Amino acid sequence: MSDSTSTFSAALAPEQAMTPEARVAGAMRGFAHELGALSAFRLESCIHCGICAEACHFYIATEDPQYTPVWKVEPFKQAYKREASPFAPLYRLLGLKREITAEQLARWQHLLFDSCNMCGRCSLICPMGIDVAALIEQARHAMFDAGLAPKELYQKAAHQRATGQPEPSSEPYRERLLAIGRQFGVEIPLDKSEAEILLCVPRTDIEHYPGAVAALARVMRHLGVSCTFRSDGLVAENYGYYAGGKQWQRDISLKLIEQALKVKAKILLVPECGHAYTALRWEAADLYGKPLPFAVRHVTEFLADELTAGRLKLSSAGAGKTTFHDPCQLVRKGGINDAPRALMQALGIELNELKNHGAFSFCCGGGGGVLDIERAAPLRYRTMENKLREIDETGAATFLTSCSDCRRTFDDAKSHFSWDKTPHSLLELVASNLVATGNPT
Amino acid sequence: MSIGNDELTVGYMLMKHGVSRRGFIKYCTAVASTMALPPWMGPAMAEQLRSAARPCVVYLSFQECTGCLESLTRSFAPTIEDLIFNTISLDYNDTLMAAAGEAAESARAKAMKDNFGKYVLVVDGSVPTGAGGAYCTAGGRTAVETLREAAKGAAAIVCVGSCAAFGGIAFADPNPTSAWPVSAIVEDKPIVNVSGCPPIPEVMTGTLLQFFSTGQVPDLDQHRRPKAFFGTTIHDRCYRRPFYDQGKFAKTFDDEGARNGWCLYELGCKGPTTYNACATLKWNGGVSFPIQSGHGCLGCAEPGFWDKGSFYSALSTPAWGKAGETAPHRVLELTAGAAAVGAVLGAASAGLSRLRQHEREVDEDRTRS
Amino acid sequence: MDLLTFARGPALKAALVIFCVGVVWRIAGFALLRLRRDLNAPRASIGKFMAGGLKAVGTRSWPHPEFIPRTGAGEALGYSYHIGLFIVVLMFGPHITFLGSLVGFTWPGLPSSLITIVSVLTLTLFLAVLFRRLTHPVLRMLSNFDDYFSWLVTALVLATGLAAVAHIGAPYERLLAWHILSVDLLLVWFPFGKLMHAFYLVPSRAINGALLSRKGAIS
């Protein structure tokens, strides 16, 4: 494991340098903060059956036992037994479980960050019904407090918390957004003082897929809804969530929440970004400390509802044989299964489902911040092969998804493997096939 | 081997009572068969016994109910064993002998003196040691004294019945007389336990007969019982065993299962843990035995049978404390009490964990500020 | 006091007390840790997510079809020995008498010969799962003392029970005493190890099912 240790020191941001004692203390603090009856019950329930391994694409691709999902939280299981379990005093008294060590934590950095997308497939297979992915998320929090978040994630989270965008750009995203509007000839609603819908945008789209940004603006305009972007809360992603910095995740989420409150929005619309949806839809209120006074919706479910309500009409896209990748944060962890399919049906798409689709879809391999971690790339590619094979096996010519990070991951694979398919945005396809409904805007 | 001239051999005395050699061989063959001895042992035993000197038996009764003697003397018809024991060998038995008082006691002293080192001491009943042995005295002598004295010249001691063998009912909790089995008092003599409450008469006679013919104590089990009779459990040889194997059990003494003769395990039959020959030799000359009569085995041939829980609760059921301690409502009380203790401990440990959690968080805030 | 009287008497009583104390201690010890309310708006109504919880208790008993190719055999092995254990524990006459004397009612059992066959099969499956745990890289890595000891304790109960029924190796009363002692051991160990999953199974599945249903996701 010496190689892991060496990579861990290389992977640290300078501000994360800590003594081993401080690291362990930090991890234990983070862990104590996280622990409640629910997570304790999950840790209690594991029977070491190893079945979760069979759901995990990292294990399936490598058959390396260390990628067994529940093994990734082993140090925290150990800490739980020793510190907080019902028999913790006995464990401590008899020395049955050792204290976790900084060395051990460092080894686990690879398992908790590089080789887990927090995609939640393991949570679906566990015969005891343990939400393993939720445990991993909590373990990441403790790792963050131990100063062991991978440097890419840590730095981006720090930057986003400070500036609102995860990394510096030649021009601020506000300017980029307006430039995209000009480039695609679509009006960008920006900084309105009141709006029913607060829009935000994935950094990935701004950097790589401006068409998707334009598509969002176009569709909103087509629907004639009252909406706006806000310069002070523009980015959908939350690197605090990836890095495991709970407080940072809160600070980053607050940027959007505050803007939504400011414009008295009824809906915070999450664009095509999976983890942003999880962070805002299923976690933000807890961090905010009270229920949010507005709804958080993903653009696909929003559009599907508009379709059902008859306010949105689409023409046939003529896309030919098509397959669709379900982003894990949306379908498995978010429950959005039917919305993209309703949209595709309205687009006249002949959908060839992947072998594992819907809630059982394999993750693209880039989620959970893994795409950003440079050293994780070789393992990620290895893991992706199975997914790419599944896509190829459908024989589809068109490949759609509804998450810009998934899209970016597949694009990356396209160049790495010289793969012959291009991932497309479902939103973009919707935007290019809008049919007027006599609903003037 | 000429028996005609020797009036002190068993053979001669049998002949005098009209038992022929063939009759005796036949009897010994049957005894060997019941004892599961090799078949050739029967005739061999007969030959040895016929030429053996008249054995001397001294039968002492202590803290007992005379049930064992009843069993022995009420064995079927006037038979050969009856002849051998009552008529030929028995020199002292205070219940059966005509003599009484000083005459009886001096007969015993004479028999013991004449046959010193050769007689078989049969003991019936447990030996009370409490109150200086006062609970059982005869002729002004305590049972302990009498036993110790009689044991001195005995070739072997045969403990007849569960009281002499294991202490029996008198030994049962709380053992008010501080009763002990013979083996606890006499330690330097070969002891054979023929347990049962009472023992099967054929088992008593068979054991003695074998000792008379060979002059040796038979193969004994861990409780010093002759393996020939106590080698298998009642359950092993029970004719109702197939019903056990099929899982067919009588649930009450008057249900369909009981009428059909199904296994009595659930009604508390101790057959599976009781080593005795009831299921094969049976009682009253082979007429029946308890299970055949519809009642489970009480396990009377086993040590401490009186203190092993209810006769009517199955072997696999819990048995602790006094009667009724394992009744469902008492078990519920016990488990509920334990659960309450558990809840308190659990709440305490959760509280402790919360406290530790809180401390770490305060620590965290301090680090932050 | 002979071994059997000890096993079904004081030892059993003590084991039962430890079992009850331990189980409640363990459950209360984590259930009373702090519990935060989920403030995020649910997608499904409360009725739906309760129903989702109940459904998950059933559906998690067998893997979703997508998982079967990889896990079907392993889970089948796991469940089959559990089913075998249930049959042997709950349907054998003497066991029914035992449990019945504690709870106050009984139920019909199965023929002993059938139970014997089932327990031999179950013991074979037990050896198979041990073999699997020792040879499967994932299982070997995950396994700790708890896994092996819990296996041993349960296997002992099964093996001694089988020996007692078949009268193999020692006199019946000693085999029965060992069998009951092994049950006592199992009861004592139960709250401290993974055997607790017997209590966790249903609520754990139900909670995860309910939480996923709350989000409108498949559980």
Add this chain to the structure above:
Amino acid sequence: MARPVSRLAEIPVRIEPAAQGAEPCAGLGGGVAALLAELAALLAGLTDSGRPAAIDLRSLPMSPQDRGELERALGEGEVRATIQADGVSIVRETGISGVWWVEHRNARGELMAELLEVAHVPEILASSVDEVAAAARALQARLGLSHATMSARSET
């Protein structure tokens, strides 16, 4: 085929199937075969060393079917003796010479023992030396003859 059979034990034991009715080897039929094999061995012992032996039938669990099969396999011999001593005993030679079927009953006719004896003559049938001697004395006494005159007569 040509090799002569020199020992009794080498004679293979074959069980004739029952003429009609049930399967010949059903139930514990294997036990009967084993019993016959044991008898064959004991017979060999008798011819070789003159050592008699016996098998206690009550110690062997036998179904009525087994018993019937055993009886058929052994068959009936020429000798049948009845002993009246404290009940009836019946001694019959089976179709296998040297194998005797012996039943002992008590005065009430209950079966006390049942054996298969392997012997030239079961011991219980033969008169014993001391009994013969005693009988001779008794007979002489009845005839009023002294031992001395008896021997003198025989000399003349």
